[in-house]
Amino acid sequence: MTTFEITEATFPETVKQPGVVLIDWWAPWCAPCRMFAPIYEKVAARHPDVRFGKIDTESQPLLAAAFQIRSIPTLMVVKDGKVIFAEPGMMQDRPLEGLVKWATELDLSKVGAGEMPARPRPGTALGR
Amino acid sequence: MSTPKAHHRVLIIGSGPAGLTAAIYAARANLKPFCIEGWSAGGQLMITNDVENYPGFPEAVTGPELMKKFREQAARFGTEFVTADVTKIDFSQRPFKVWVEEDMYTADSVIVSTGASARWLEIESEKPLMGRGVSACAVCDGAFFKGEDVLIVGGGDTAMEEANYLTGMCKSVTIIHRRDSFRASKIMADRALNNPKIRVIWDSAIEEIKDIEAGKVTGAVVKNFKTGAKTFVEAGAVFVAIGHEPNTSLFKGVLDMHDNGYLRTKPGTPQTNIEGVFACGDVQDFTYRQAVTAAGSGCSAALEAERFLAAHGH
Numbered sequence: 407m408t409t410f411e412i413t414e415a416t417f418p419e420t421v422k423q424p425g426v427v428l429i430d431w432w433a434p435w436c437a438p439c440r441m442f443a444p445i446y447e448k449v450a451a452r453h454p455d456v457r458f459g460k461i462d463t464e465s466q467p468l469l470a471a472a473f474q475i476r477s478i479p480t481l482m483v484v485k486d487g488k489v490i491f492a493e494p495g496m497m498q499d500r501p502l503e504g505l506v507k508w509a510t511e512l513d514l515s516k517v518g519a520g521e522m523p524a525r526p527r528p529g530t531a532l533g534r
Numbered sequence: 535m536s537t538p539k540a541h542h543r544v545l546i547i548g549s550g551p552a553g554l555t556a557a558i559y560a561a562r563a564n565l566k567p568f569c570i571e572g573w574s575a576g577g578q579l580m581i582t583n584d585v586e587n588y589p590g591f592p593e594a595v596t597g598p599e600l601m602k603k604f605r606e607q608a609a610r611f612g613t614e615f616v617t618a619d620v621t622k623i624d625f626s627q628r629p630f631k632v633w634v635e636e637d638m639y640t641a642d643s644v645i646v647s648t649g650a651s652a653r654w655l656e657i658e659s660e661k662p663l664m665g666r667g668v669s670a671c672a673v674c675d676g677a678f679f680k681g682e683d684v685l686i687v688g689g690g691d692t693a694m695e696e697a698n699y700l701t702g703m704c705k706s707v708t709i710i711h712r713r714d715s716f717r718a719s720k721i722m723a724d725r726a727l728n729n730p731k732i733r734v735i736w737d738s739a740i741e742e743i744k745d746i747e748a749g750k751v752t753g754a755v756v757k758n759f760k761t762g763a764k765t766f767v768e769a770g771a772v773f774v775a776i777g778h779e780p781n782t783s784l785f786k787g788v789l790d791m792h793d794n795g796y797l798r799t800k801p802g803t804p805q806t807n808i809e810g811v812f813a814c815g816d817v818q819d820f821t822y823r824q825a826v827t828a829a830g831s832g833c834s835a836a837l838e839a840e841r842f843l844a845a846h847g848h
Contacts, residue, residue, distance in 0.1 A: 436674040437581035440598065441574060464677070476678045476750070476771070477665040494665030498573045498619065500635075 550577025552815025667751025
C-alpha cells in the first residue's frame, strides 16, 4: 500500500506532520476518480518520501464539507500543515509528477500567510 | 533524443470500443497488435454508468465493466498494451513513427482511435467556478448538491441521463437547451420530459455563471435566442453536457480533417489520406458516436490494415 485513507479521526494528525501530503478527494461512484486511482498509486510508489492520502467524500462528509469539496476528484496538496494547492479534475502521470516536484521544492517561507503560492500549471485537468 | 523501441506491424492509438475491437481482430489475424491505450484508457465508456444499448447485454452493463471485457478479449489473443499518451507522430514515410515522450515506436500500419472528449461552455465565468459548482460529471458531483436547484446544459442523451440522475438527489433540475427540441433519442428525451422534477428552458444558453466573487455557483444568466430576453436562474450547480470534440491535435497538418476537426476518411472505409493509416471510432464519426458503431469501425480498420500489410508484403 503506497496510498492511505484519511478519516476525520486521522486528518488532524496527518496534516500536522511536517512535509508534503497529497490528498485525493474521491468517492466510489465517481468514474474519473476510478480512472485517476491507478495513476495516483503509480506516482505514489515512486515517492516513498511523500505521503499520498485519500479521502472518501461519501464516508467523510464532514471533511468534504469543511473543505468545500464540490467536485471530485479534487487533488489537494498540504505542506507543513498549509494547503498550497487544490484543483478539481483528474491529473495524468507527468503533470502529477510535476506537482509533487513543485510541492517538495517549494520554499514556504516565501509564501505569505493565507496566500496560495503561484504555480506553473502542470498540465490540463480532464473533466468527465 | 529518441530511444527506438520495438517495431510493430499494427500500432493502435487509443483503447475505447474502436481501438480494442481493432486490437481483437488484428490479434486474431496474428498481427500481434501493439496498443498505446492512453492515460484515459477505455475512453468515454469509463465514465458512463449504465450502457443499455450495447447488444448482448439485456440487463445493461456498466461502461467500465464492458471495457474491461473488451480489453481482456484483446489481451487474450496477444495484444500488447502500454498505458501512456502518444506525444508525437511522424507519418511522412514508412515505417511510421510514434512517440511516447522519449520512447519511439515504429509500425508498418497505424490505427487511430483516439476518440473524443467532453466539451465545455467556454465562457469566461466557467473556469473560475469549476469545482465550485461547475461540473461536467453529474454522477461524480451531484451528491454535493443534495436538495439544491441545479442546471444542466445540453440536449443529447448524456444531458438527459444526467438530468434524470440528478432528480434523485436535487430539489429541481432545469435543462437549458439552445434549440426547441432535443437531439437525444426519443426514449431518453421522453424520460426527462415526463419527469416532474425536470423543467426545460428552450432556445436558450447560459451567458454568465454567477458568482465568482462569492466563490461558488449561485445561478446563471440565461439568454433566450428568440426573444433576446435575459433572465437570472438561481441554482447551486451548473452541469455541462454539450457534447464532445475529437482528440485530433496530434494529427493537425498530417491527417485530413473536416472543418469541425474530426478526421476525414474515405467514405465507407476507415482509410485516411495516408496509405497505411486508418481511423475508427469517435475520432472520425460525428454522426452516430455509439459504442457499437465505434466497435464496428474498429473491426473495419483492422481488416483494412491486414489487407494493406498483405498487399505490401509486411
